[in-house]
Amino acid sequence: MADPDPLVSFELGFMTGHYLLGQRGDALLNGLPAPHATTRKTHAGFADPDRTVRAKFLATGMAQLRVALDARKLR
Numbered sequence: 001m002a003d004p005d006p007l008v009s010f011e012l013g014f015m016t017g018h019y020l021l022g023q024r025g026d027a028l029l030n031g032l033p034a035p036h037a038t039t040r041k042t043h044a045g046f047a048d049p050d051r052t053v054r055a056k057f058l059a060t061g062m063a064q065l066r067v068a069l070d071a072r073k074l075r
Contacts, residue, residue, distance in 0.1 A: 011039040013068060016061030019046055 045057035
């Protein structure tokens with residue numbers, strides 16, 4: 001799920017945040033005018049019927065968010 005493109009990283013973080021706030025389905029993409037292919041693949045992972053698959057996508061997304069937030073901490 002990690003992507004070096006800052007726009008893709010933003011989209012994935014945006015979608016992970018929405019998932020954590022209870023959004024599901026196409027609502028995860030609301031606010032993203034033209035989601036990248038990587039973002040759409042992750043979106044499919046969040047919609048997978050297998051709970052284990054969804055959990056893996058969520059864990060990866062949360063780890064990325066944590067790294068991004070840690071990198072922007074005030075020192």
